[in-house]
Amino acid sequence: MTITIALPSKGRMKDEASAIFERAGMKIVAVGNDRSYRGRVEGWDDVEIAFLSASEISREIGSGAVDFGVTGEDLVREGLADADARVEFCARLGFGHADVVVAVPEIWYDVDTMADLGDVAADFRARHGRRLAIATKYWRLTQQFFSGSHGIQLYRIVESLGATEGAPASGSADIIVDITSTGSTLKANHLKILSDGVILRSEACFVRARKAVHAEDPLVDRIIASIRAAL
C-alpha cells in the first residue's frame, strides 16, 4: 500500500519538517520542478509526499485522504470534532510553538481569571444590551474551553480571520481568543492573557489518520519509529 504524507507547502514549517525527515533517513525530493506539490522520499518507494497548506493538512488527515501529516495541533483540534478519536498525535516536533489564549484588554483591572470573565459575561447583556463578543477564528476551541471547561455560556463569537488583536480597540469585539508565540502583538495592542486562559499549548506535530488498514501495514510503524528517532 502507498502511504501518503502531507507536509506544509511553504515557509519555515516546510523547511523544519524537511530537516526532521532528512534526519529520519527520509530525504524528501520534489517530483518534477521545485515548485511541484508532489514529492517522494528517497529510498522509500511506497511513500508519497503531498505539499499542502497547514489548514488543508488537518482537514485531509481528518477525512483520511492522507495517512500522515505535519501540522499545528491547534489546527487539528480546531478543525476536527473528536480529534483524538480520529487522529493520533505520533510525535511533537519541537517547532512552530504557539499558544491559543484568552486575552482581554489590560485595562480590565478586575479580570484576571476565567471566573472573573464568567462574572462579566453573566452581567453583560443587562449592562450593554448585547452579549460579550469574542473575536476569534477558533470557534471550536473557544466553545470547548468556555462552555465545557468553565461553564460560561453567555457570549457570542465574532468571526475574525486576521488582525484579531485589533478587535477590542476597534470595538468590533470585547475580548479575543487567538494564537500567540511571544505575546508581543498582544502587548502592543494592550491585551493581557488571563492567568488560567491558556487553551492549548500548540506546536507542529506528526499526526496519523486513524485508519483500520494501518494495523496490518509494517510501513506505518517504520515511518513513526523513524520520525521519533530523529527528534
Add this chain to the structure above:
Amino acid sequence: MPLINLPAFAGDLLADFERMETVRVDTPVIQPAEPFLDMAGEDLRRRIFMTQSETGESLCLRPEFTIPVCIRHIETATGTPQRYAYLGEVFRQRREGSGEFYQAGIEDLGEPDTARADARAVGDAMQVLANRLPGRRLKVTLGDQSVFEAVIAACGLPAGWQKRLIHAFGDPKQLQKLLAELADPKSAGVFGHEVERLAIMGMLEDEERLVAYIAQTMEATGYSTNTSRSPRDIARRLKEKLELANTRLDKTTLAVMREFLTLDLPLADAPAALFGFAAKSGLKIEAALSLFDARVAALSRAGADIDLIRYRAAFGRPLDYYTGLVFEIEIEGTAAVLAGGGRFDRLLTLLGAREHIPAVGFSLWLDRIEHAVATAGGAK
C-alpha cells in the same frame, strides 16, 4: 408536512390542547439564528442546523418552539394573556437519534396570577402525558429558582457571590465548586500587579479617581470608553471582586446552604419543610415561600395528582431566562424526559417586548412519548 411521520396520537394531543383553551400557532421552519444563539449561548451553535441567506444573514432550522412563538407574539402585537399551543418538527444535531423530530407544547404568556399559571402548566403537561400513557406512573421533578435566589440573598452574601451562585444554579458541578471556593479560608481572587499599584496610589477607595484614571488610560491606549465596558463598569466590578475575594463563608452558613440544596421530598410536604427550614436557619425567605406555597395549593385545586411530584431544591436549568418554576416529567423507573418546562419571565423582554410579560410553558418530546407508547406494558 410529511404527515406520515406524525405520531399517531397527534390528533388526540391537539384535541387535548384545544380543550385546554389554547390557540394553535405555527412558525416558519427557517428562523433567524441570532435570537437562539443570543438566548441559549454559543454552545448551541454546534447543536443546530445553520445556514446563511444570500445576503449573509445567519439562519437556522427551528431548534425549538418557545423563542419563535414568543417572537411571533411580539411581532403580531397580540394582547395578553394568551395561551398558545404548537405541534411541529424541530431540528437538532444529536449524536444519537434523528436530527429532526416532533415537539408539541403550550406557552402561556401574560397571565398575572403566576401561581395559577404555573400550576396549569404542570397540570396540563401531566394531563396530556397521562392521556397518551394510561396506566403508566409519571414522575414529576419540580424545582424553583426563585426560592434558591431568596436563600442566597438571605444568607447575606455580597452581590457578586449571589450572582455567581445564581448563575450556576442547575449545574451541580459548578455550584459545588463555587461553594467549596467560598468555604476555602484562603482568598481565591487573582489580581494583576496593576491592582497592587492602584492600591498603593490609594485609588481603590476612591471610585471617582479610579474611574478618571481608567478613562484616561483607555484614551491614551486607543480604547474607546463607550463601546465595551466603561471605566465605571470596570471600577465597580473591581470593588466587587475585592469583596468576593475577602468574603469567606462561615461554617454555619455553608451548612445551611448545603442543607437547603439536599432537600428532595414529595411536593405535598415541601411547603412545611421549607417553612421549617427557614425558621430553623433564621433565613428571611417568606415572600418566596408563600409564592411556592400558593403554587402547591393551586396544583391541588386544579386536580393534579400531586403525589406524583417531587420537589428537589437543587433542580434548575442553567439558562439565564428561567426565573422561577422548572419541571421535568418522566415515566417512573425510566430515564427519558418526556416533558420539560418552566417559567421564563425575562425572555419576552430580552426578545424585545416593550412591557414585562410573565410567561410559563412546557414542551413534549413526541418521539420519546411515541417510544413509551409502543413499549407500553413492557418493562421499559
